[in-house]
Amino acid sequence: MSVDILIAILATAITAGTPLLYAALGEILTERAGILNLGVEGMMLVGAVSGFIAALHTSSPWAGVIVAMLAGGAMASIHALLTVTLRANQIVSGLSLTIFGTGLSGYLGKPIVGTPLETSFKVFEIPIISSIPFIGPIMFKQDALVYLSYIIIPLMWFFLYRTKTGLNLRAVGENPAAADSLGINVFRVKYVYVIIGGMLAGIGGAYLSLMYVPTWMENITAGRGWIAVALVIFATWNPAQAILGAYIFGGIDALGFRLQAMDIMIPAYFLKMLPYIFTIIVLIIVTGKNAAKHIGAPQSLGLPYDREER
């Protein structure tokens, strides 16, 4: 394999990994607040369709991203209402969010299936650093949303591990009763991060319809929302580790395409199975290896918080 091909594959791995990355970062924040949201797939789909429609009408991909963010946040607020205030089962609520989002996106997107987007995000080179050999053409010949993700990750890491607000967030996920007695408004924290999580999932979805594909088709996410949930476990709830995971998964995705193009004798269907099978294998390895020491999952993840039962 020549270096050029390797560079092309790695650059595509970043592009393919970026929607996963946004969604996984959102889910990390949500789960850090102790709420498991399995509606990522649904929120991404609604983000993808609403972002696409907005970009189509305004001819501005940024307007699309903002609308997708709001749509993802709105979807997530349903989950917050059900699980935080009404103490519904988080797993079932998340699943219904995905089913609802699949239907809603199919409904809204029906009239625009296959419509091309005239003004999508463009790839542009960042001067000077894009000429760094090897790394430059992989990392710095990308689009604005990829660059934005480069900024979000260190910020989020700093926020989680180096700020008081971040510490409060982690406290809520670990031990809400203790956080409550310290004067942290547990319910508000949960609402806020579930909604921010949804916004990031929305951006992840919009990246698919505005940049990666770029068009709207039904179920455009093809399970990426679920892979993002798996990525959170792989990343042990740490945003810095999510990058690695997202790009590896993106690479697997890209490799499938590449092999298909190279006319390898493996039928395309088996190559398309790769990301899903890889997710399962990664989960088994990560969970198995760390099962003894809890792999860092927030202690109260998935449990409803009830002040009266404290």
Add this chain to the structure above:
Amino acid sequence: MTTHNTRSLISLEKKLSPSPVMNILVPVISVFLALLTGAIFLALTGKDPIQVYSAMFYGAFGSKYGLTESVVKAIPLLLAGLGLAVAFRMQLWNIGGEGQIYMGAFGATWVALQLPNQPTWVVLPAMMLAGAAAGGLWAVIPAIPRAYLGVNEIITTLMLNYVAILWVDYLVYGPWKDPAGYNFPITPSFSESAILPTLGDTRIHAGLLIGIILAIIIYLIIFRTKFGYEIRVIGESPGAARYAGMNISRKIIVVMLISGAVCGLAGMAELSGVTHRLQQGFSPGYGYTAIIVAWLTRLNPLGIIIAALLFGGMQVGGFAVQMNGVPAAVVSMLQGGLLFFVLGGEILTRYRVSINSRRGDDKA
């Protein structure tokens, strides 16, 4: 640090036992509220909700054809709903119903293609066995890492859905493609002996009978046997179950095997009863809709029969509204919305809700 959390306006007190009236009332009111919300949404997007709903209702229940089609669509939902409910009872989140349906269909097709010239009493039981085995084994793949390593089964079962669908795609586009099929992604038609008998001149097939019998059997297993009792205990309090010396790992595998096998039967019944061949995308997400069907009834196998009929009707109604220019996706929207209301309403069955007249300080 001072605490000044205001006491919430609504206070909740846990009930000792769920109220039976609410158990029935909540789903009924939820259906109503979901339809109401859906109507508002339809109106906002420029559709006439009354027209859409009446088209949906008439399409599903307004004619003999609609009615029987609703029952036909209810059969896979009934079978898959039963399969999922068994696992959900034990808090095992088998979200892989869709993939298990596809694998069940694969197993059944394999038998049907292998035994073209055998009598019905050989072929049909063999197809059922192969369908159940394929679906069951597909569910055991995620069950083993779940049982022994604690690997999250929600994601693994779900990932296997995509793998199963791609596997069937491969077969119907590749080795099993019907040479006389005008290039459609379908296998050759099954022989007469591989087809489930139907009721009169309708398309309602014996899968309905299988579903009802299984519903009764599963009901008896869950509520009348030691095995069922243990499943419920593990589901409600895994700590206590472990303390009582139950082998949870082995139960996880057995329950997932049963769950997947019943979902596999759904795939077998759909092929043998309706499509009579394996074809790409033969299931429009039955495995996902079945999650709602199972949950709506609070995992009661007999209730699932009724919920499956309702949802089968919605599925047929979805086809009907397409004629009016409304996307069929409106149905999964309504179904997802319905589940929201059921979940939100559950608080009424579990808690005594009272509204506080004034806000006061709450000591933390």
